[in-house]
Amino acid sequence: MLRFKSLLPYKITNFYSTIRCGSIQSTYLETYIEKKLENINPFPYDFIDRILITEDEIKERVNTLAKQITSDYQNSEHLLLLGLLRGSVVFITDLMRKIERPITMDFMSVSSYNKAQSSGFVRIDSDHKTNIHGWDVILIDDIVDSGYTLSTISKLLLDRRPHSLKICALLDKPERHKVHIKIDYLGFSIPDYFVVGYGLDYDEKGRNLPYIASINLHKHKD
Numbered sequence: 638m639l640r641f642k643s644l645l646p647y648k649i650t651n652f653y654s655t656i657r658c659g660s661i662q663s664t665y666l667e668t669y670i671e672k673k674l675e676n677i678n679p680f681p682y683d684f685i686d687r688i689l690i691t692e693d694e695i696k697e698r699v700n701t702l703a704k705q706i707t708s709d710y711q712n713s714e715h716l717l718l719l720g721l722l723r724g725s726v727v728f729i730t731d732l733m734r735k736i737e738r739p740i741t742m743d744f745m746s747v748s749s750y751n752k753a754q755s756s757g758f759v760r761i762d763s764d765h766k767t768n769i770h771g772w773d774v775i776l777i778d779d780i781v782d783s784g785y786t787l788s789t790i791s792k793l794l795l796d797r798r799p800h801s802l803k804i805c806a807l808l809d810k811p812e813r814h815k816v817h818i819k820i821d822y823l824g825f826s827i828p829d830y831f832v833v834g835y836g837l838d839y840d841e842k843g844r845n846l847p848y849i850a851s852i853n854l855h856k857h858k859d
């Protein structure tokens with residue numbers, strides 16, 4: 638049995654077809670395998686529920702957004718992509734490589750979340766370095782939830798007199814908005830799920846997943 642155990646959960650069907658031999662009872666093994674399967678989570682984090690947006694879907698949408706930006710900023714020589722750390726990092730690095738215009742990249746670090754709850758208070762932990770006066774700025778974040786983060790930061794940036802300011806977000810949860818926010822470039826609109834992957838985290842975990850997945854906190858053993 639121990640020998641079989643080490644083979645699970647890999648190639649479960651192939652393995653099962655080879656076990657009807659010797660003195661081992663197949664019904665016993667069937668129950669054993671079913672029990673094992675119940676406990677297998679195919680994802681690298683135990684709190685993941687299911688994939689909402691695949692890697693390919695993200696790639697296609699990011700390319701489309703980059704094409705729109707390339708065309709909208711044909712006449713701009715001072716285009717700045719300003720990302721909010723840390724959630725936007727994966728998105729911004731993929732997006733920038735598909736924009737066929739000269740760009741500059743900068744970041745601000747802001748926080749308002751504790752685990753899966755917005756505190757409503759947006760704190761600037763680190764400001765951008767570029768003097769944005771006269772620049773065409775695209776403010777980029779991973780997701781719009783209440784909208785407080787992007788509305789607070791865009792008001793602050795407008796005081797710094799950029800030539801133009803637009804907002805770009807990979808994801809939006811419209812049902813959760815608490816303030817009006819105009820998203821100029823949006824990847825996907827999603828229902829009210831807490832999601833991780835492609836830069837987004839739950840309590841700093843899950844940023845490395847190449848897809849967007851919803852989470853189920855009941856599955857998580859903290």
Ligand code: IMP
Nearest residue numbers: 755781782783784785786831832837838
């Ligand atoms: P807002 O200020 O409520 O719009 O929240 C925006 C920020 O909250 C984003 O930049 C994310 O860091 C975080 N956030 C909101 N919803 C999620 C989510 O579903 N997964 C991961 N982070 C989220």
Ligand code: MG
Nearest residue numbers: 721722723724
């Ligand atoms: Mg964020």
